[in-house]
Amino acid sequence: MFKEFKEFAVKGNVIDLAVGVVIGGAFGKIVTSLVNDIIMPIIGALTGGVDFKYLKFVIKGSNGSKEALTVNYGNFIQNIIDFLIVSFSIFLFVRLINKFKKEKKAEVVKVEVKQSEEVLLLQEIRDLLKSKEV
Template sequence: MLKEFKEFAIKGNVVDLAVGVVIGGAFSKIVTSMVNDIIMPLVVTLTGGVNFTYLKVVIKEAHGKDSAVTINYGTFIQNSIDFLIVSFSIFLFIKLINKLKREKKSEIVETELKPSEEVLLLREIRDLLKK
């Protein structure tokens, strides 16, 4: 059973998945920082300084040791905006990666289709020998 586990753990898929999770976590921190530290201050400025997280409806006031019952719709709005910004940022990042992959692939295809000078010279010699 230990041998089977070792084979499973060493397989490329498990290692690829682990690397993806680690990189995803690091990328998540970058995107979260971009949203919280760069984009949201701009959104707050554009909305006149409204901070969505404090918006709420009080259903039951607090009396004594009881805590108030509230619907925190501002937090929901804030999380929705964060989700949209993060999703759009990831979309742009993936789009950039795909563009770079396409450019690299087209370079490879172009190189494969274009014969080298040596091949052209050998073809010329072959054609001359046929005559």
């Protein structure tokens, strides 16, 4: 069983997936910081100082020891903005990768195949024979 697990864990796809998860986690922190520390304060300033984290509907007020029952829609709005920024960033990244792949394919296609002297000589002979047949 250990041998099978080792073969599975060492496969390229598993390692690529692990690297993607780690980079994705770090990227998520960067985007969360971008939203929380830069974008949301700007939106808050544009909306008159509203902090989205604290926007909520109070369904039932607090009763002494019981906390208030609330719907925290501001946090939901902030998570939607996070999602939109993350998905747009990933879209741009994938688009950039695809552009590089297309350019690399174009370079591969542009490489001319150098023919040997024998092949060139045979092509000349063929062309000469074709011209004599007419």
